[in-house]
Amino acid sequence: MSAATNTSSRWTPYALSLPALALFALMVLLPLALTALLSFQQYDAEKGVQPGFTLASYALVLGDSYYYEIFFRTGWIAALVTLICVLVGAPEAYILSRMGKPWRSIFLLVILAPLLVSVVVRAFGWSLLLGPNGVVNHVFGAFGIGVVKMLYTPTAVVVALVHVMLPFMVIPVWTSLQKLDPMVESAALSLNASQWTVMRRIVLPQITPGLLSGGLIVFGLSASALVIPGLLGGRRLKMVATVIYDEYLQELNWPLGAAIALALLVINLVVMLTYNAVLEGGYAKRMGRS
Amino acid sequence: MRRTGPIAMAFHACVTVFMLAPLVIVCLVAFTPENTLSIPWGTYSLRWFRAVFEHSDLMHSFWNSLGVATVAATLSVAMAVPAGIAIARYEFPGRQALNGLLLSPLIVPHLVLGVAMLRLFALVGARGSTTWLALAHVVIVTPYALRLVVAALAGLDRSAEQAALSLGASHLTAFRRITLPLMLPGITGGWMLAFINSFDEVTMSIFITSPQTVTLPVRMYMIATESIDPMMAAVSALMVAVTAAAMIVLDRLYGLDKVLVGQH
Numbered sequence: 237m238s239a240a241t242n243t244s245s246r247w248t249p250y251a252l253s254l255p256a257l258a259l260f261a262l263m264v265l266l267p268l269a270l271t272a273l274l275s276f277q278q279y280d281a282e283k284g285v286q287p288g289f290t291l292a293s294y295a296l297v298l299g300d301s302y303y304y305e306i307f308f309r310t311g312w313i314a315a316l317v318t319l320i321c322v323l324v325g326a327p328e329a330y331i332l333s334r335m336g337k338p339w340r341s342i343f344l345l346v347i348l349a350p351l352l353v354s355v356v357v358r359a360f361g362w363s364l365l366l367g368p369n370g371v372v373n374h375v376f377g378a379f380g381i382g383v384v385k386m387l388y389t390p391t392a393v394v395v396a397l398v399h400v401m402l403p404f405m406v407i408p409v410w411t412s413l414q415k416l417d418p419m420v421e422s423a424a425l426s427l428n429a430s431q432w433t434v435m436r437r438i439v440l441p442q443i444t445p446g447l448l449s450g451g452l453i454v455f456g457l458s459a460s461a462l463v464i465p466g467l468l469g470g471r472r473l474k475m476v477a478t479v480i481y482d483e484y485l486q487e488l489n490w491p492l493g494a495a496i497a498l499a500l501l502v503i504n505l506v507v508m509l510t511y512n513a514v515l516e517g518g519y520a521k522r523m524g525r526s
Numbered sequence: 527m528r529r530t531g532p533i534a535m536a537f538h539a540c541v542t543v544f545m546l547a548p549l550v551i552v553c554l555v556a557f558t559p560e561n562t563l564s565i566p567w568g569t570y571s572l573r574w575f576r577a578v579f580e581h582s583d584l585m586h587s588f589w590n591s592l593g594v595a596t597v598a599a600t601l602s603v604a605m606a607v608p609a610g611i612a613i614a615r616y617e618f619p620g621r622q623a624l625n626g627l628l629l630s631p632l633i634v635p636h637l638v639l640g641v642a643m644l645r646l647f648a649l650v651g652a653r654g655s656t657t658w659l660a661l662a663h664v665v666i667v668t669p670y671a672l673r674l675v676v677a678a679l680a681g682l683d684r685s686a687e688q689a690a691l692s693l694g695a696s697h698l699t700a701f702r703r704i705t706l707p708l709m710l711p712g713i714t715g716g717w718m719l720a721f722i723n724s725f726d727e728v729t730m731s732i733f734i735t736s737p738q739t740v741t742l743p744v745r746m747y748m749i750a751t752e753s754i755d756p757m758m759a760a761v762s763a764l765m766v767a768v769t770a771a772a773m774i775v776l777d778r779l780y781g782l783d784k785v786l787v788g789q790h
Binding site: 245246248249250252253255256257259260263264265266267268270271274324327328331332334335341343344345346347348349350351352353354355356357358359360361362363364365367369371396399402403407410411456457459460461462463466467477480481484485490493494497498500501504505508 | 530534535537538541542544545546547548549551552555563564565604605606608609611612613616618621624627628630631633634635636637638639641642643644645646649661662664665668722725726728729732733743746747750751754758759762765766769772773782783786787
């Protein structure tokens with residue numbers, strides 16, 4: 237492997253990655269290109285997808301306030317989920333990182349392991365908890381609060397999404413906290429810095445890159461989540477993903493579904509790139525790098 | 527300064543309860559003797575588990591999921607090992623692009639991959655084919671396998687390999703006898719993680735499964751959108767049990783915290 241002088245070794249990495257490359261070309265690049273083409277095709281309610289080039293699907297999405305409303309709702313739900321994940325995930329990661337030896341890894345697993353349980357199971361669990369006869373309403377009842385309708389409202393969707401996304405926020409924050417030497421905190425405290433100052437001046441700058449990448453992952457995954465809004469949002473609370481599902485599997489208007497799916501993909505990528513450029517650029521400058 | 531204050535402990539307790547509550551409730555309701563979704567109080571019953579095993583559609587989907595996940599995990603590891611070696615050990619034009627492409631299923635929403643593959647499947651007549659479904663699953667689990675393979679290679683001491691080469695072993699022998707055994711924990715960890723992710727996958731599979739190839743999570747989604755009875759809780763509890771078993775194996779083989787923290 238170290239024989240760089242070997243003439244055949246120039247092609248070795250390509251030969252090694254050929255099977256994976258071929259599969260991804262066939263199953264990722266080609267289908268995405270086909271979907272892009274599909275979004276420009278004509279749809280006829282009786283005859284199905286017609287050949288030809290038209291912007292009808294995009295015009296429909298851009299010209300109808302129904303779709304604006306859905307994109308707007310998806311955006312604010314994803315943003316709210318991201319905000320809650322930051323506010324809960326960052327302190328939780330910090331508390332975990334300061335725990336003693338056996339507890340730290342045990343609780344890290346407790347927080348992260350739900351990641352490996354199917355999202356359908358977790359959505360079902362939340363529907364049991366938040367339903368009109370669910371545990372949460374029983375607790376509310378014990379405090380004298382009447383039955384609160386949570387299932388099939390944005391509340392249920394946000395709560396369950398936070399549950400699904402929280403590990404994605406804890407992991408990067410935890411990773412960046414691992415690089416923080418606890419002695420720095422002790423030094424600041426011994427020099428009479430208040431706990432608040434230590435948080436603001438030492439811990440927060442350290443975890444900022446983790447918060448940024450975690451926020452990005454959480455926002456992207458929340459904006460495209462299908463199962464949670466599908467099971468907990470009900471028929472009326474539409475999000476972008478459930479609309480795409482309906483267009484593909486119920487309305488059978490594939491060009492329209494393809495146009496919305498591509499819009500979702502493009503918005504996701506644009507948010508990601510802008511976010512990286514603006515926030516991390518600003519962060520790098522503040523830290524005196526590049 | 528290792529002490530954690532009472533407010534922090536209370537906060538931590540709330541987060542822990544929040545993370546465990548939906549899984550615990552599902553496992554409790556699964557043992558109800560009633561016909562409704564209720565938490566059993568004193569009397570427990572296995573009737574809903576029996577209902578699951580007598581439900582032919584669910585069992586068919588379960589075996590299908592198991593087969594798809596096994597094939598997908600195996601193929602993804604078989605592709606991730608050579609590709610991981612290329613990425614971790616060679617400097618070549620297009621290396622970053624290749625890495626980006628193979629990790630793209632983590633960034634491109636599964637929903638978008640699902641509709642895109644549905645189009646491909648419709649054009650080549652692949653709907654209803656378990657082989658194509660398994661290939662689609664290979665795509666979405668390859669990033670996990672690749673990550674662990676690359677991590678295993680990065681943490682590998684190369685001196686044994688170099689010693690073997692200097693003693694006249696061929697590259698193939700050195701790889702087979704030295705490098706591969708040293709990578710084994712990463713490879714088995716990658717296989718398990720790929721298996722779990724394939725077994726759990728639902729968002730992409732909803733679009734590309736047909737009645738013959740419906741996987742277990744998709745079947746559960748379809749049942750849950752129509753009616754919810756305690757049988758759903760029993761299936762969910764079984765899935766939690768399968769995942770927990772896989773996690774224990776993964777922990778013994780590789781260290782679960784390493785897998786989880788390294789996987790985002």
